[in-house]
Amino acid sequence: MEKLATINIPRIREDFPVLKRQVNGKPLIYFDNAATSQKPEVVIETTDRYYREYNANIHRGIHKLAEEATLAHEEAREKIAKFINARHTEEIIFTRNATEAINLVAYAWGRANVGKGEKIVLTIMEHHSNIVPWQLLAQERGARVEYVKIDEEGMLRQDEVLELIDEKTKIVCMTQASNVLGTVNPVRDIGRVAHRFGAMFLVDAAQSVPHMRVDVRDIDCDFFAFSGHKMMGPTGIGVLYGKIEHLQNMPPFLGGGEMIREVHTTGASWKDIPYKYEAGTPNIVGAIGLGAAVDYLRGIGMESVHDHERAITSYAMKRMSEVKDLVMYGPGDIARRVGVVSFNLGDIHAHDLASILDEEGIAIRSGHHCAQPLMEFLKVPATSRASFYIYNTKEEVDVFINALEKARKLFAR
């Protein structure tokens, strides 16, 4: 807990205009960071400045504004490449979000490489965005989708990993951190198993990149997908990292402007990567804004972000365990999880709980969290979820605990 003192959280909170807001007459307590994060002033300013000062389309115009916009867009790509330790900047493809990044792989790589009777291995804790694209691919190609299960603590079952991944497996796709259980998965180890069988390895990093230091070379994944809006960037911008040799060999995803070298009536040829996968005018302002978010996070330091969230999560889980009738899901060991805590309080429906907390100015998520197979596996229709970020405080957790007690008493029979 001593780490808390070394990071100036009140100073960081000053950077987020929305945190000054009142909700239902109470100060906003934003515990829905796994859904989307709030934005610091510097990201808001950076996007605003693009529109005010150098709004132009990129890679085409031979004029000053186009040059500035292109430069800023490509600088953002470099920042992101460094942030996740990619070897080459062109391994960074801009997409709309993590969902589109995964769809890109399922479509472009999957259609060319997955055949009848072959296997796609997922885990039961995947978000719908890392399930549905593979189901669509499997249906089209006559392939099979299989799921690694979890144990009572919400950890992946190692025996199933070794059992399911085999010679028939073409790709293994899994989340680095669960958006429901908070579980951090041993991606490097599982990637090694996938590679041993000649399978590709894709990591859904939507819940990890915003909260911890990640290194795609250390993980040795083939693909790595995440969203900008969960890491303080704008909505509508996401990233697909892919190893250069795969990206060079895969067919394109969407066709259109920006991605072509030449077009004739009889056919077309593609630009080099990354542009081959970026058809049409991209989300220029989104990319530039995400670059600013990366700078901001690096300024704080991902170790500090991670340490603070671990301290807050540890405190929240301890206080929550003292609330009568409260059940938490996911690993009890704080070292194996991120700052996502799913729970149920007695038989209070998750939506009732969210409404009561909203009256207290507290934003949490309730529902199936786009992970219905996991909900089925846990045998719960829905959970409530509190998820933390660098700007959350112990005092906010205390207010949250009081609101949970209020809800419990209100619904006590």
Add this chain to the structure above:
Amino acid sequence: MSSDIYKDIILDYYRNPRNFGELPNPDVRAKDSNPLCGDIIEMQLKINDGKVEDIRFQGKGCAISQAAASMLTEVAKGKSLDEIKAVGKPDVLELLGIDPGPTRIKCALLGLKVLKLGVYLYLGQAVTEEVKQLV
């Protein structure tokens, strides 16, 4: 303990639902759910001489959905089928005594949708657009 949304009346109907259970030999059963939050309501109606003679409901879900459904069973009892067709969203909000807001309104209206589905099913009539749009 007080709450703006969870008025005592809602909590009372949630904890002690009126007309909860199975009706023996109902003339019609209707059921619907709200896939977003998993609320489920089923209603069984006994109809005599164009009027609701008896009604029961069963369900699972949040307090607002269950309380609203229970309140509606009380409203429906003794009413003619035409009168039930005329019950609308404002009537439900008046029963609950709150406006649950845009994110929770579907919870409040699920019971009304099921009640009306029952009436249209019994009459063998096509369900109106108004009913389809409730949830």
